[in-house]
Amino acid sequence: GRTTGSNGEIIVCKLSDKRRVTVSLFKGKVYVGIREYYEKEGEMLPTQKGISLSVDQWKKFKEAVPDIQDIIKQRL
């Protein structure tokens, strides 16, 4: 089964020790989260440093991935 966080979100991957990419369900809608977490009493809890994307925003972001990669490779 998948790894879930303290709020029931699916942890898709870790970007760093404290940063996670998640998919969650909130009030009937799906959100993709990219967020920093902190540890408290053995749990990893979300901080304000991050953003939750709606599915529409996620689609736009996904479409931008090749452009982002091009810009990075061109070294700005």
Added chain:
Amino acid sequence: GRTTGSNGEIIVCKLSDKRRVTVSLFKGKVYVGIREYYEKEGEMLPTQKGISLSVDQWKKFKEAVPDIQDIIKQRL
């Protein structure tokens, strides 16, 4: 040429009226930003609601894109 923001960052795309994906150079390092902005005196300025990914974090995130898409399609 590309659209740039108030801090010289490259605006790759808009996710919503206030949310942008950017690529920036800061102290010699490249960052991918996903952030909410607010309007002040005709400029769009960044808020704390967002995250800046290092290139290593960006690579991990990019690799996770197919998994995120699978999870969304499976409707959790």
